Amino acid sequence: MLTRLSIKGPTATERMHTTLLKYPQHSNFKIGCSNLSSNMSLYQRFQNRVANWSRRRHGIDMEPFTITNRRIYILPTKLGLMYAAIIFAMALGGMNYGNNLALILAFMLGAMGFVAMHHCHRNLAGLHIHTLANEAVFAGQLAHLQLAIGNDSSQTRFAIQAAANQFASEPVRVEVNNAAQLSLPQMTTKRGWLCVDRVTLNTNYPFGLFHAWVVLHLEVKCLVYPKPIDKRDAPPPSPLDRHSVHERRTGNDEFSSLREFHAGDSPRHIAWKAFARSEELLVKQYSSTAATAYILDWDTLMSLDIEMRLSQLCRWIMDAHQQGIAYGIKMPGLQTPPQLGEAHRQHCLSALALFGN
Amino acid sequence: MQLTVLRSLQIKYWPANARELVLTTSVVLLALLPHLPHLPFWIPLIIVASLLWRITIELHAAALPNKWLRNGIAVIAMSSVLRTFHTLNGLEAGTALLSIMAGIKLLETRDHRDYTILIFIAYFLLFAELLYDQSMWMLPYLLASTLFSTATLMRLHDGGSHITYRDALKRCTQMALQAAPLALLLFIFFPRLQGQFWALPSRGGATSGLSDEMSPGDVSQLSLSDDIAFRVEFNGELPPMNQRYWRAVVLHEFDGRTWRRARMGLGIGAVQKIGPMFEYRLLLEPSNQRWIPVLDVPLQWQLPNSIILPDLQLLAAQPLSQLTSVTVQSTTQYRYGLQLSNTARRLDTQLPVTANPRTHELAQRMYAQAGDDVTYINSVLRMFNHETFSYTLEPAKLGTNAVDDFLFNTHAGFCEHYASAFTVLMRAVGIPARVVTGYQGGEYNSLGHYLIVRQADAHAWSEVWLADQGWVRIDPTAAIAPERVNDGSQAALSGNEPLARRYLHQFAWINSARLGWDALNTFWKKHIVQFDSSEQQSLLSKLGIDSSDWRDLGLSLVIAFVLFFFGMLLYLTWKFKPRRVDPVVKLYEQLQHKLKKQQIVRAVHEGPNDYLKRAAIAQPSRATQLKEIRDAYVALRYGLNADAQTMQRLRQLVKEF
Incomplete structure (x- = not known):
């Protein structure tokens, strides 16, 4: 297995090389450097070093990833240290007074802490982790990375939480022979693939005295569309394109007739009243003199820089989609005829997101 | 009519952390209860007052008292303790101070960290109570309140995974049972002092018996x-x-x-x-x-x-x-x-x-x-x-x-x-x-x-x-x-x-019951309360350990810890092991095991139909048997009307196979 560190196996660097070769599409995949910047605090630098070390040690995890004992780290929390100090004081007091019942209390609490450590560790061990498909977001919005946690052991797991880059998911409970979904929010700043290659799964169960965690070297990816330009700033879309007239002359003005629903029609045009009567989905058609379709042309935005152009295109796509007007894109590397529908929208926005990659 | 009364009594605002607050407060009160006889009367009053204050705050969704007010109350309370006991050192003053701290803490608890600290205070109050009273009935009280406190601690840290209080109690009892062997080993091996290394001012409690x-x-x-x-x-x-x-x-x-x-x-x-x-x-x-x-x-x-x-x-x-x-x-x-x-x-x-x-x-x-x-x-x-x-x-x-x-x-x-x-x-x-x-x-x-x-x-x-x-x-x-x-x-x-x-x-009979109870009490006092260094020595020498040598004691403690660590590891591994509960699946696994011996191994993607068909081709002599097994298995596992008879038939078939 790729993830295993074997004594006879290739050296860490060699293995890194193979992983790099095996995942050529992950252009972001540099060791822990996705958010490397020069003005990091000493602590952050230290954390990065630890992250790099652990990644070198474990390599990339294959899915589904099963948490093994040796991947789990555990340390007492601040409360755990306070608990230990209290028990120490109790043991000292009990010893000083020769008070055996006080000593029993101290020992019992101490042993409970010890047992809690084992339970905290066990609470993570043996869980299976899958990454799920993540819904694309616009830059600046919170992305929600989805992880599925499976539990096929005979004990329920509690308070399992995912965390990455100062964000954490809500803790979940994973029942026996069941799975739970974790939604890990992440800040997005720029378009393209958001690659979180260092997600930790952690737990403070049972008493919050210990914190156990696993570093998952899974490639959790989420597509980030460009940030649409503000509506106020947006110039109107490029002029109406007369020669790619759709056979369906649809517009926004006067109602003319009803026709059958096709996938991709805007829900705003569905005749809901007719649906209520006949349970047949019909779409209202309007005779219009307005635009029937747009061609969103990269070349009309000569005055803007690349990112602004992408943002502008993004805004046009969103607006056209909302208005139910077919649109096509003309830009380097992509040329689509005017179309409508969710698939088309995603296709266009993805092209914008990954432009230049 | 009754319903409307009930409805009008309903609390409009039910704070989000009401349950935590109620649980933690009751844990603290439980730990305070045995202290009541030896606390000055005004300390329970302060605690009750701050409790009522907190309840009012919660019911009206009001703000907690600010830092200055809280610190002011704390300073006043502390100087009152100082005036009553003339010291902050010593058991009585310490207990009074701890009780007041718990009371004032009630006015500022907001998050789980605060609640946890309240529970730690409760633990310490229980500890202080033991310095006053080591009688036999304290042990069940001690165990029960520790259990309740710990279950509350678990509830506080369940991270929204909604462990019911009953479940928390059950889990904590299990954990306490798991911890008991280690606590016992510590009790036996932990070194006992002869005399005190830190003499606190004497308790100044009332003398009893003859006077001089x-x-x-x-x-x-x-x-x-x-x-x-x-x-x-x-x-x-x-x-x-x-x-x-x-x-x-x-x-x-x-x-x-x-x-x-x-x-x-x-x-x-x-x-x-x-x-x-x-x-x-x-x-x-x-x-x-x-x-x-x-x-x-x-x-x-x-x-x-x-x-x-x-x-x-x-x-x-x-x-x-x-x-x-x-x-x-x-x-x-x-x-x-x-x-x-x-x-x-x-x-x-x-x-x-x-x-x-x-x-x-x-x-x-x-x-x-x-x-x-x-x-x-x-x-x-x-x-x-x-x-x-x-x-x-x-x-x-x-x-x-x-x-x-x-x-x-x-x-x-x-x-x-x-x-x-x-x-x-x-x-x-x-x-x-x-x-x-x-x-x-x-x-x-x-x-x-x-x-x-x-x-x-x-x-x-x-x-x-x-x-x-x-x-x-x-x-x-x-x-x-x-x-x-x-x-x-x-x-x-x-x-x-x-x-x-x-x-x-x-x-x-009353007399003998009285003497029996006293004998039990004496046993408790002699062997638990009075388990001192000489008792420890005689017990350990029976185990072949020379307790006068602290290295022997230390080594025994370390060995106990290591043994417990690995024992716990093994126990939990066993406890967490996946368990097959479906008898049909179990039988199917048995059949696979039998077929495996004949080199017919099920591939990961193979369902029962494909697999057993392949098995029938490999072993034509048993084709009918395999077909019957397959029918029974599919009916039991995927069919609508699985009955006990089919189950029995499958069991028999797999057994005979």
Whole structure:
């Protein structure tokens, strides 16, 4: 297995090389450097070093990833240290007074802490982790990375939480022979693939005295569309394109007739009243003199820089989609005829997101 | 109608953390409850007040008091503690402070960290309670409240995974059971100190039992108390009932009414043993006094830093603030103090000149008749026996000349009246005499084979010095009420004993239940509460560990930890192992196992149809059998109407296969 560190196996660097070769599409995949910047605090630098070390040690995890004992780290929390100090004081007091019942209390609490450590560790061990498909977001919005946690052991797991880059998911409970979904929010700043290659799964169960965690070297990816330009700033879309007239002359003005629903029609045009009567989905058609379709042309935005152009295109796509007007894109590397529908929208926005990659 | 009332009572705003708040508060109150008797009254009031304040805040969704207000309250409370106890150190002040902290913390708890700290305070309050009281009923209380606190801690940290309180209790009980072996090992191996390394100011609690002075009425007051003074376990024979004099305090100075201890030093006299020796272990209840009651004359004892005074009072280094055990060797037949120094003679013949003139007169007259010391003593005892003296718990009040009043007017008294009057009569004619207070008798517990000595057994007697015999014990009470000395305090007072106690002694089964309970308590005290370094040594030497060597103890502790660590690891691995519960799947796995032996291994993607078809082709002789198995399996696992018959058939088929 790729993830295993074997004594006879290739050296860490060699293995890194193979992983790099095996995942050529992950252009972001540099060791822990996705958010490397020069003005990091000493602590952050230290954390990065630890992250790099652990990644070198474990390599990339294959899915589904099963948490093994040796991947789990555990340390007492601040409360755990306070608990230990209290028990120490109790043991000292009990010893000083020769008070055996006080000593029993101290020992019992101490042993409970010890047992809690084992339970905290066990609470993570043996869980299976899958990454799920993540819904694309616009830059600046919170992305929600989805992880599925499976539990096929005979004990329920509690308070399992995912965390990455100062964000954490809500803790979940994973029942026996069941799975739970974790939604890990992440800040997005720029378009393209958001690659979180260092997600930790952690737990403070049972008493919050210990914190156990696993570093998952899974490639959790989420597509980030460009940030649409503000509506106020947006110039109107490029002029109406007369020669790619759709056979369906649809517009926004006067109602003319009803026709059958096709996938991709805007829900705003569905005749809901007719649906209520006949349970047949019909779409209202309007005779219009307005635009029937747009061609969103990269070349009309000569005055803007690349990112602004992408943002502008993004805004046009969103607006056209909302208005139910077919649109096509003309830009380097992509040329689509005017179309409508969710698939088309995603296709266009993805092209914008990954432009230049 | 009722419904509307209920609805109008419904709380409009139910705070999000109400459950945590209620649980944590009840845990703290549970830990505070046993402290109530020894806290100043205003501390529970503060706690209740801040609790009510918090409830009001929560119900009205108001803001918590700000930092300045909280700190102000804390400073005021702390200075009040300082004013009450004059210190912040020590158990009582510490407990008061901790209780106040818990109360004030209620005004600022917001997040789980605060709640957790409250629970830690609760743990510490339980700990403090144990320093006050180590009685047997504390163990279940301790376990229960620790369990509740810990379950609350689990609830606080369930991270929204909604562990019900019942589930939390169950899980914590399981964890406590898992922790118990380690706690036991720690209890056995943890080094015990001899003495204290950090002496806190003494508790200043009320003293109990005998005091170090005696006025008429003191001992009789004590004899109403059923509290246990100490227990004695004899190693060998018990002395006879009338020899069981437990000396505690020797009183020399008399002001006409009250007897006090000597303020000056005395010469030391050697003890000469002339009778059998008794060896016994005393288990002394805390009295907050220094004196230790011992059987007559102690010869040897084991108690660090204890001292013996020349008048044979055994004193501990510090007031006995907790259960103490001492092993002593005593004798009841002895010669002691044959040489009497002039200072000692002056001290023990001293009498106030003006007090009790009639007693002086009587003494002179009787001594003139008797002629010598021994005859005089006997004539005084005869006077007590023959004249109209009576032994009673409720004597009449005595005037300033207490002895005159007793001898010539009331004629009724308890042991302290007789001891006092006798000693005064001796001193009046120049015979050195002193009063000894302590205990006499004791109840034998045949279930636990030990003697229970209660405060009710408190007694006072005299010692006189005779030229050829040294100090001799004379108990004037034996002259008036011999059954007091021969059969114990209950027998002597059967007439005016309190009703409840008379009732208790009347029925054999109540009596044996009482003694059984006491035996259990004594076992608890002897083996749990008094598990000290010597007990530890004897237990460990039975296990073959030399506990005097701290390296041995340390090594044992480390081994215990390591063993427990791996034991726990194995146990949890087993506990978390996946378990197949579906019997159909189990049977299918059995079949696969059997087929595997014939090299027919199921591929990961293969369902039962494909797999068993392939198996049938590989083993044509058993094709029909396999087809039947397949049908049954598919029907049971995927079909709508699975019945017990098919299940049985499948079981049989797989078994035969």
